[in-house]
Amino acid sequence: MELEPTEEQKAIVDAIRDFAQNEVRPANRECEEAGVVSERIEKQLVEMGVAAPVAEQYGGQGTFDTMTSVLIAEELSWGDPGVAFSILGSGLAATIVDLAGTDEQKNELLPKFTEGARGSVALAERDAGADFTVLEARATGDEIHGLKYGVLHADSAAVRLVVTGGDDLGVWIVPATDELSADQEDKLGLRAASTFKVRFEGVKASRLGGDSPHPAGVKLALLRAKLLNAGIAIGLGRAALEYASVYAQERTAFGRPIGAFQGISFKIADRAMDLETARLLAWKAAWAIDNDLSDAHELVMSACGHAVAAAVTTADDGVQILGGHGYMRDHPEELWYRDAMTLATFDSPSMIGDVFLSKAYEVKK
Amino acid sequence: MIDFELHDTLKGIEAFVHQFAEQTLRPLAREADSNGKVEPKVIEMLGQIAGNRATIVPEDRPDAGEERARLGNMLSMIGSEELAWGDAAMILNIPGPGLAGPSINAAGTPEQKKKFLHDVFTGDEPRFGALAVTEAQAGSDVSNVQTTATRDGDEWILNGTKVFCTNGARADVLVINATIDKSLGREGQKLFVVLKGTPGFRVGKIEKKLGLTASETAEIVLEDCRIPFYHILGGEEALKPKSGFKGTMKAFDASRPTVAAMAIGIGRAAYEYVADWSAAEVPAHSRRRPFVEAKLAHMKRELEAARLVTRKAAWMADHRIPNSKEASMSKAYAPPAALRACIGAIEIMGPEGYSKEHLVEKWYRDIKVYDIFEGTGQINRVVISRNILGRLDELKPENNGS
Numbered sequence: 130m131e132l133e134p135t136e137e138q139k140a141i142v143d144a145i146r147d148f149a150q151n152e153v154r155p156a157n158r159e160c161e162e163a164g165v166v167s168e169r170i171e172k173q174l175v176e177m178g179v180a181a182p183v184a185e186q187y188g189g190q191g192t193f194d195t196m197t198s199v200l201i202a203e204e205l206s207w208g209d210p211g212v213a214f215s216i217l218g219s220g221l222a223a224t225i226v227d228l229a230g231t232d233e234q235k236n237e238l239l240p241k242f243t244e245g246a247r248g249s250v251a252l253a254e255r256d257a258g259a260d261f262t263v264l265e266a267r268a269t270g271d272e273i274h275g276l277k278y279g280v281l282h283a284d285s286a287a288v289r290l291v292v293t294g295g296d297d298l299g300v301w302i303v304p305a306t307d308e309l310s311a312d313q314e315d316k317l318g319l320r321a322a323s324t325f326k327v328r329f330e331g332v333k334a335s336r337l338g339g340d341s342p343h344p345a346g347v348k349l350a351l352l353r354a355k356l357l358n359a360g361i362a363i364g365l366g367r368a369a370l371e372y373a374s375v376y377a378q379e380r381t382a383f384g385r386p387i388g389a390f391q392g393i394s395f396k397i398a399d400r401a402m403d404l405e406t407a408r409l410l411a412w413k414a415a416w417a418i419d420n421d422l423s424d425a426h427e428l429v430m431s432a433c434g435h436a437v438a439a440a441v442t443t444a445d446d447g448v449q450i451l452g453g454h455g456y457m458r459d460h461p462e463e464l465w466y467r468d469a470m471t472l473a474t475f476d477s478p479s480m481i482g483d484v485f486l487s488k489a490y491e492v493k494k
Numbered sequence: 495m496i497d498f499e500l501h502d503t504l505k506g507i508e509a510f511v512h513q514f515a516e517q518t519l520r521p522l523a524r525e526a527d528s529n530g531k532v533e534p535k536v537i538e539m540l541g542q543i544a545g546n547r548a549t550i551v552p553e554d555r556p557d558a559g560e561e562r563a564r565l566g567n568m569l570s571m572i573g574s575e576e577l578a579w580g581d582a583a584m585i586l587n588i589p590g591p592g593l594a595g596p597s598i599n600a601a602g603t604p605e606q607k608k609k610f611l612h613d614v615f616t617g618d619e620p621r622f623g624a625l626a627v628t629e630a631q632a633g634s635d636v637s638n639v640q641t642t643a644t645r646d647g648d649e650w651i652l653n654g655t656k657v658f659c660t661n662g663a664r665a666d667v668l669v670i671n672a673t674i675d676k677s678l679g680r681e682g683q684k685l686f687v688v689l690k691g692t693p694g695f696r697v698g699k700i701e702k703k704l705g706l707t708a709s710e711t712a713e714i715v716l717e718d719c720r721i722p723f724y725h726i727l728g729g730e731e732a733l734k735p736k737s738g739f740k741g742t743m744k745a746f747d748a749s750r751p752t753v754a755a756m757a758i759g760i761g762r763a764a765y766e767y768v769a770d771w772s773a774a775e776v777p778a779h780s781r782r783r784p785f786v787e788a789k790l791a792h793m794k795r796e797l798e799a800a801r802l803v804t805r806k807a808a809w810m811a812d813h814r815i816p817n818s819k820e821a822s823m824s825k826a827y828a829p830p831a832a833l834r835a836c837i838g839a840i841e842i843m844g845p846e847g848y849s850k851e852h853l854v855e856k857w858y859r860d861i862k863v864y865d866i867f868e869g870t871g872q873i874n875r876v877v878i879s880r881n882i883l884g885r886l887d888e889l890k891p892e893n894n895g896s
Contacts, residue, residue, distance in 0.1 A: 130497065130498055130499065130500060130501070130568065130805060130809055131495060131496060131497040131809075132496055132806060132809055133495070133496070134495070134496055134891075134892070135495050138496075139892070142891070142892075196496055200891070203891065367889050367890070370889055371889055374882055374883055374889075377883065378883055378884060388879070388883045391872075391875075391876070394875070394876070394879035394880075394883065395872075395875045395879065397878075397879045397882055397883065398826065398874075398875035398876075398878035398879040398882070399875070401819075401823070401878055401879075401882055401888075401889065402803070402823050402826060402827045402878070404889065405803055405806075405820070405823055406799035406800070406802060406803050406827065407799075408891060409799070409802035409803060409806060410795075410798065410799055410802060412496055412498075413498050413798075413802060415496075416496060416497065416498050417498075428798075431791075431794075431795040431798060431799075434795060435795060435799060
């Protein structure tokens, strides 16, 4: 067992961490209020090759393995979870095309990302946020029917994908010129990520992978997508815990820093354990994907459930430790509190996560 | 590179220990629990299989190769989890230095390590070591210990009463902490070695407990117990300020993940047992099935989380990275996770769960103490939060201790 990232991974983490601290965190309210990631930040992340990782043969700066992408997600989300969700969710379209597209589709679509185009993946449904094996959206011939939630950039993306269920997971490319029946979501958190509810009623699409679709590639890409959410949850949790820990040392009550009271310090210890275990689970899941291990699906579900639950609890404790100040917009804890629960609905809410997770186990026979 | 694959050496040992746990320990677990002891002939057999030098924390053995030294703590995690999976109480009856091992290793001079560990525990006879720290009014607050050590020329005179000492009654080598000067608080705390048969040393009450009944827990009474001066761990050096207490805490950093690994072994035993039971006893279309499946999934996830943080603590120790925070995290996280697994197992099995026909009720009793001994969950949270408050880099992924 080895827990030391590679030199290359460390360099990437350092670069993203600097960027998150100097550019993203200071702009968190600006992005949230605008309902979109600021042009300046988006442009720089595209230039860094982080927004949409594309292989060099398609004009990009190279793709990342799953482990690296999880490390990136944590650091970027530490800056702002909404920005991370918007940017990495957009880039997910590139990963799906890369893993499941034909050569022709890759040649056509991937170079667009290197020029800063946005991607959009319509995946989540009302009853299938946590478990993409029970999707209700269907393709009949080349027509798509279904209702999707949390669709990023439905108005502006140059590459638009829809995921359908049935016997096999299918991914379909919807022409960017088509008008979609889309309503922008006015939502609790992750407001820097512009998302839509999209109704597909017989929209014509072409299948990713053409005549020889690659469901295993799609599944792999979606597992990686879920794990990005775990990474975002971990970054959010770390941000909220750090902020509350600083406050707990500065704020005094009854003549002592409130961190000296166990009602506060035990919360900090508990959330630190949640964060540490969530990170290790996510790393192990990433390692399992990168090494093509059979329990990758189960580990991804475990990591997501654990990380999202940790984020929700940590953000709650973060607001609580700051007390009245935590409730005010002068501090970012209330933003993380809203972001965490929004992220949870896109992923495995801790209340139901285990029910979905159990499907991955199929209780030992 | 981040890699969760176990070293081949560890995989081999894991398989070997698992076989021993499954074939030797598990079948004897119920009888030992009912009798509240392990028969001497079984102890002898356990000793033979384990080479009479089993230790529940790693030793820096002079004969250990470099590779072994780098895997020592991880090896301890793997072995402890498997052994406790077999039976947590019986393994405390495996001859060896027990918790005296890490204390002597952490605080002893080379001569003391040779005399009290190497010379005692390398023979063919089963030998036991024990650590007596806790007193009736001093548990996690080790600095509150009342037992005194008074110097008298070339000797120390020990006076006091220790409680809850695993294997204390049969220990050949007993490590005891005592204060040489109460006014110094925890700075006055030092560790001493008392050998079996020393006049003034006697065994008091043998405890009757909720669980781990097959492990003997003794009260130790010291009445003008005279030991040679050189039995103070660390020798003359130990009399310098800021030396004694640190040794005790260092020993905890090594032993806490091991205790966590044992807790995981118990939790895993319960999880695996009830998963098999459910597959056979809960019909696929039963209304209980979704509850059972969700419960099992949650148990498994928490046990995996516990295992990862525990192994991280061991990995840090093997790489000589200070791991006080992670050691406490493993100890604070794993036992409650394992307890929840035991609770879940009983809930799923219903009345079958509390029946002595199954071991689940025993695991539920055994597991409770893991959140208490070697530092309660509460004192470990104190350690964790002290490591974070004032040192926020600790929360970053590359946190490498303090």
